[in-house]
Amino acid sequence: MVGGEAAASVEKLVSGVRQAADFAEQFRSYSESEKQWKARLEFILRHLPDYRDPPDGGGRLDQLLSLSMVWANHLFLGCSYSKDLLDKVMEMADGIEVEDLPQFITRSELMKKHQS
DSSP: OHHHHHHHHHHHHHHHHHHHHHHTTTOOOOOOHHHHHHHHHHHHHHGGGOOOOTTTTTHHHHHHHHHHHHHHIIIIIOOOOHHHHHHHHHHHHHHHHOOOOOOOOOOHHHHHHHHO
């Protein structure tokens, strides 16, 4: 029965996604809004398979969580980081859509306005 096998495969996939989301929930910061968390959760879940900690440790998951915070802090709070780091997290987040982002003016942009 092909239909039964397909249904079982879909159920297994859904179960795996649910487990990954439940696992990631422990990393939500108490100060994150629902909107911020949903965006960061998508970032984490997208890259979780590539950042699982090896049996001997290695901190790959910590690295992913740090990268997710850099991305969220840049997006939602306007924090700035090195160009290489921002390039990396923006590439990792490519395709994640977040609506109604705040607009920030950098210090240098503000200074340019006052000099004109």
